[in-house]
Amino acid sequence: MLHARGSLLTVDVSEQSAQRIDIDDLLERTVGGRATATALAHDRIPFDADPFGPENRAYLSTGPLQQSQMSFTGRMNMTALSPLTDGLASTNAGGYLSRNFADTGISVLEIVGESDELLAIHVTDSGVEFEAVPELENALVPEVSSYMAETRDLGPEHCIAIGPAGENLVRFASVMTFDSRAFGRGGLGAVLGSKNVKCVTFEGESAPAIEVPSIQSEIHREAAQSDDRMKRQGTTGGTEFINDNFSLPTRYFDDYSFEHADQIGGNAVEEKKYKKGACSACAYACKLPTRDEETGLETEGPEFETVYSFGSLQGVDDIVDVMKSNELCDVLGMDTISAGVTIAAYLKSEDAFGDADLAHELAEQIAYREGIGDTLAEGVHRCHDELGVDDYTVKGMEFAAHDGRVLHGQGLSYAVANRGADHMYAGMLGLEYSGELDPEGTLGKAETLVHEENASAFRDTGIVCAFGGDYVTDDRLETLFGAPIDALLEVGSKTVTRERHFNNQRGFDVNDDGTPYELPDLEAAIQEYYAARGWSENGVVPDGSLEPVSISAD
Incomplete structure (x- = not known):
């Protein structure tokens, strides 16, 4: 082998x-x-x-x-x-x-x-x-x-x-x-x-x-010649489809869809993309170097999980605000999923959904463990009681975007995964989105x-x-x-x-x-x-x- x-x-x-x-x-x-x-x-x-x-x-x-x-x-x-x-x-x-x-x-x-x-x-x-x-x-x-x-x-x-x-x-x-x-x-x-x-x-x-x-040469050639939407919009290309047909967790899981998904989804991200981006030796080039001309903000992304965690889950509907959150997490060195979900939990506790400026302040406070950031740096599982919100984690890990309340096979995956509520541990979500596997029910999966x-x-x-x-x-x-x-x-x-x-x-x-x-x-x-x-x-x-x-x- x-x-x-x-x-x-x-x-x-x-x-x-x-x-x-x-x-x-x-x-x-x-x-x-x-x-x-x-x-x-x-x-x-x-x-x-x-x-x-x-x-x-x-x-x-x-x-x-x-x-x-x-x-x-x-x-x-x-x-x-x-x-x-x-x-x-x-x-x-x-x-x-x-x-x-x-x-x-x-x-x-x-x-x-x-x-x-x-x-x-x-x-x-x-x-x-x-x-x-x-x-x-x-x-x-x-x-x-x-x-x-x-x-x-x-x-x-x-x-x-x-x-x-x-x-x-x-x-x-x-x-x-x-x-x-x-x-x-x-x-x-x-x-x-x-x-x-x-x-x-x-x-x-x-x-x-x-x-x-x-x-390897055949695979590389096909990747170079393909015209997948992923090459233009990365993982954000499915945002509106998921929002309209399944669930895009919104306002710390209170809602199942976001009324402004189109403002932070694939088309919004593609409008900000200014060049191609790739990984080593890859001709697929699905990365998302983005720039906002008005503010001069540049980042790589956001991908779908960040659109969810710093967008819909926080009630934020401006793609530039999500881009800024993405960049802050990159330079400070934080997982955008856990950081965004934890900040969304705080916004719920303060009835402050949609306050992107506060979200940005909290990201920096978390990284330096300043003020309330010291509490939030522990993650939702360890601070939800103090915040007075539900503990949306499995094994202490904050949920990814793909909603197990609607995709029941994915919910089962979250439940048993050694890593916790992470979407990459198993590919049940893809089977359920495509209809290859019925999203309803957990038995027999x-x-x-x-x-x-x-x-x-x-x-x-x-x-x-x-x-x-x-x-x-x-x-x-x-x-x-x-x-x-x-x-x-x-x-x-x-x-x-x-x-x-x-x-x-x-x-x-x-x-x-x-x-x-x-x-x-x-x-x-x-x-x-x-x-x-x-x-x-x-x-x-x-x-x-x-x-x-x-x-x-x-």
């Missing part, structure tokens, strides 16, 4: 030491990306670790397709114990980092410990350098990039960084790359912040050779959900962009990876099981699987899901279900 190549680089910031370990055997079994990082995290992070403690470990990992020149492969995975959910979480980001990361000769970076001083870590194919950067304390993400360009001649495509939100341990802080691309969900930016790591750079010329089958979770886990392992599904089909995946699709899905299945087992050891069980709203037959559907997974009725992975992870020092 095609798999990533390169060593595991463990960086201990407490000791300012680094060690490379050969993990070829592990890569052969886990391929790369999310699967490899999850296997390492499961075995190397103590089950009783504090997410903000030195014993937590953050993993940045690449897959074999990042060694190709194929569209939909400009992505990387990040995994750690989440300070938002208190369970194991993986997230991925696009941009231009992956090839520069691979050029250092590693497949996985592992960061452990806690530094006494704010650090920049420089990884090359010849070693690791630790640089104290007190001058970057509370620096915005673009300021970090400018510093690295000036002092190291390395642009943002060589760097991951955190903003003030990460340094101040905002539980939904993101890790940023290329300034505007986010490892967004789960608060992994706060994990780096707890370790006093401001940024990591990557540079080298030692990428291991990986021979990717020639089908467990087998489909298991398949979608496994497929998503392998996609994050390969690594293939979620938007490449129409091009990187199952038969092409078989050709690319040299294995039948069932074998690829099994890699995904083992990854989901490892996540669940880790969380079980931290006390997660059936009591953590559910939604804050009623869904038909949800408890029975959850039991169907457990049975399909081979887990106990309590949502626990049986003993002996996991193969051991073994690595050896060079």
